[in-house]
Amino acid sequence: MEDIDIDFKLMEKVKKGDESAFEEIVSRHYHSVYNLANRFLYSTSEAEDITQEVFLRVFRASKSYTPKAKFSTWLYTITKNLCFNELRKLRSVQILSIEDEMLPEIPSKSDSPAIKLEKEEMKTKVRESVEALPANLRIAVLLLKYHGLSYEEVAQILGCTVNAVKLRVHRAKDFLAKSIGYLSEETK
Amino acid sequence: MNCEWVRDNISAYIDGELTGSQKEMIDSHLLACPECKAEFDRLLTAWDTLKLWEDKQPPLYLKETILNSIKRERSSRLLRILLPVAAILVITFSIVLFYNETNHYDKKTLISEKTKGEISIQTTKGDLDEDEIIANLQIIEEKDFFDSIEMLKNIDYLPVIENHDDDRSSMGYFSA
Numbered sequence: 244m245e246d247i248d249i250d251f252k253l254m255e256k257v258k259k260g261d262e263s264a265f266e267e268i269v270s271r272h273y274h275s276v277y278n279l280a281n282r283f284l285y286s287t288s289e290a291e292d293i294t295q296e297v298f299l300r301v302f303r304a305s306k307s308y309t310p311k312a313k314f315s316t317w318l319y320t321i322t323k324n325l326c327f328n329e330l331r332k333l334r335s336v337q338i339l340s341i342e343d344e345m346l347p348e349i350p351s352k353s354d355s356p357a358i359k360l361e362k363e364e365m366k367t368k369v370r371e372s373v374e375a376l377p378a379n380l381r382i383a384v385l386l387l388k389y390h391g392l393s394y395e396e397v398a399q400i401l402g403c404t405v406n407a408v409k410l411r412v413h414r415a416k417d418f419l420a421k422s423i424g425y426l427s428e429e430t431k
Numbered sequence: 432m433n434c435e436w437v438r439d440n441i442s443a444y445i446d447g448e449l450t451g452s453q454k455e456m457i458d459s460h461l462l463a464c465p466e467c468k469a470e471f472d473r474l475l476t477a478w479d480t481l482k483l484w485e486d487k488q489p490p491l492y493l494k495e496t497i498l499n500s501i502k503r504e505r506s507s508r509l510l511r512i513l514l515p516v517a518a519i520l521v522i523t524f525s526i527v528l529f530y531n532e533t534n535h536y537d538k539k540t541l542i543s544e545k546t547k548g549e550i551s552i553q554t555t556k557g558d559l560d561e562d563e564i565i566a567n568l569q570i571i572e573e574k575d576f577f578d579s580i581e582m583l584k585n586i587d588y589l590p591v592i593e594n595h596d597d598d599r600s601s602m603g604y605f606s607a
Contacts, residue, residue, distance in 0.1 A: 419477040
């Protein structure tokens with residue numbers, strides 16, 4: 244609740260032209276926006292562009308901003324819309340970014356090579372399984388799992404009912420269980 | 432309670448989206464039903480595995496890039512407001528200046544011509560066609576008026592007209 248109040252207060256200051264308040268808004272949320280876009284599109288460069296565009300839109304709309312829901316709900320709605328637009332564009336030109344695959348992850352020092360390898364394999368499986376989800380299910384999973392949102396908040400962002408979110412999440416979990424389970428059986 | 436209801440709500444149960452009583456019902460069902468418990472474990476394991484996909488640290492320059500784009504937006508927003516205002520001011524100023532210059536030039540030309548005693552209304556009109564004179568009659572008359580005023584300003588005193596001679600107008604005195 245305190246976090247919500249902080250965002251509202253900051254947006255009030257932004258409305259009055261306070262530059263430092265906007266900087267504070269960016270500092271508080273750009274990490275989440277970037278990660279949502281990155282996981283959804285699986286591209287760091289697209290995620291950077293989208294994060295920049297999200298905050299530009301927030302700034303443009305700051306004068307007319309009225310707190311109807313949580314600030315983060317509004318922020319994720321803008322992010323989701325931009326991600327879907329980007330996905331449509333990417334699909335239309337059939338470009339798939341693989342840059343993340345080319346960037347090696349820094350391994351944890353405590354794990355043995357075998358565990359590291361197994362973890363890396365599992366991470367790849369998870370990423371591929373989430374990526375294989377249909378866009379509507381994927382965004383629901385990302386918002387719920389990685390951003391800690393409730394069904395109601397996800398419903399607001401996706402513009403659907405709570406029951407629809409419940410159903411989507413259930414289907415996504417079933418899909419992920421089959422996908423990850425199938426892959427792990429295959430590698431045995 | 433049947434297994435179908437539990438299976439439909441097991442995902443919401445994992446996400447903590449059920450009411451207290453619904454949660455309790457599933458808790459007790461899972462203790463009694465191995466099939467539903469297996470389904471619960473399957474979904475929960477898959478859901479927990481997603482934790483492996485950790486957050487990525489955004490690049491260091493990203494925040495700066497965002498703030499720079501906001502600065503540019505702020506400047507362009509200011510320009511969008513100021514540019515039309517500036518344009519209106521420049522146009523208004525130009526129009527006022529143009530009319531002032533034109534008016535001043537006309538008056539100056541006529542005054543200089545009159546004081547030399549070379550040109551009368553006729554000579555001014557002489558440069559114009561008959562149609563132009565008709566079209567600009569009002570302007571010419573206004574020039575005449577200003578001319579008279581300027582001439583009055585230039586003389587030291589007005590001679591007193593003692594007799595009412597119709598042949599001698601005030602203009603007659605000036606030209607004399």
